[in-house]
Amino acid sequence: MDFGGRSVVVTGGTGALGNAVVDALIAHNAVCHIPSHVSEDTSPQRQGARIYPGIELADQDQVDAFYANIGPIWASIHLAGGFAAKPIAKTDKAHLLAQLDTNLISCFLCCRAALKGMPQGGRIVNVAARPALEPRTGAGMTVYTIAKSGVAALTMALAEEVAKDGVLVNAIAPSIMDTPANRKAMPKADHDHWPKVEEVAATILFLASPDNLVTRGAIVPVYGRS
Template identity: 60%
Template sequence: MDFSNKYVVVTGGTGALGAAVVAGLLRGGAHCIVPYRAELEAQRFAHRGDPNVTMIAVGDLADETQVARVYASPGAAPLWASIHIAGGFAPGNVADTDKAALMTQLNGNLVSCFLCCRAAVNAMRAGRQGGRVVNVASRQALEWRSGAGMAAYTIAKSGVATLTTTLAEEVVREGILVNAVAPSIMDTGANRAAMPQADFNAWPKVEEVAATILFLASPENKVTRGAVVPVYGKV
């Protein structure tokens, strides 16, 4: 897919899925703006030092000031696409989840996504060229009962799905298409270590999930909006 001369923000870009998305964007000719939290993750990032990658240290994407700094960076304008992969997972039954744990999931997954969507849409409006927003929800956001035992995470990701569909309606007439993907368990080193007895072949590969994200973020996507696309693999 052709992203020549397109500027794209990728939150969570230093993670397994994010790195696969950034790789695809770079192959297509994009310039990527990648916020990161920890210096160690930046040092391990395969695309660090690429002339078409701008890395920005950000402590908390649930902080409006820090999000504004990402989207005001010189490399972020004119913005074509914003892909929101940053988030976190923690299991927990409702009875065992206190307010602090709930807010951690809401801030890390939903509030951060909301603020990045807001900043992205405003940047795209300023550029007057339309654009694309792609969020990352989860299977639990579409199949609520599967979220038993991970209630706070499921609530947060369900909010991301709702945000996606409502925002899509708000901005479509401006040429901005908003969509999301909903992965199941992805085949990453961390997930293999956490679930060594699982059937890894059934899990979607990060490159496969990235391919769906890249299409939704691309100029080739001319009609898809408000979708929360299942990317479950064989699970």
């Protein structure tokens, strides 16, 4: 697998999964462009990756300007998002809108802008979640489940819309991943069963790569043994 110096956008590229994806992309000769919502990103700089601070992914004008500034891209990988687990009685419209902005609206805007930078085709990879495929497992996290289900629906519909243009759109649906934050939040869980971020990154890498010639409209479960 070789990206051959192609440009790839990775939103959420400074998080646990994002770092694993960016490292894998660089190892396979991609050039990574990473938008960050913080005004001054202090993440370590890596050869083959550039961080763009102060970009709000739920703001259409900012997203459009970011992608236009990069120029032609091969792939856009949308890892940015946020989790919320509360019973619906303890949530309200503001909570729902926040989850839609963080997970669905940001993904929609990045998909929309990325397509303008793919005149010769390309790849888009989104991140749904296990409750998007199994909504009953979203009990206690209803607003999150709604937002991630929207990402799954967006992925499938868009995949049909742009296949004729040579753009293959897919998503992964992770269960709980093995990250330091998740281990701290759930110290008594069986961490060995959780998928490792490097393992999830490998699936993302294939879907975004030139080696993926036919897969589109898939919501790929990356559950490990959990």
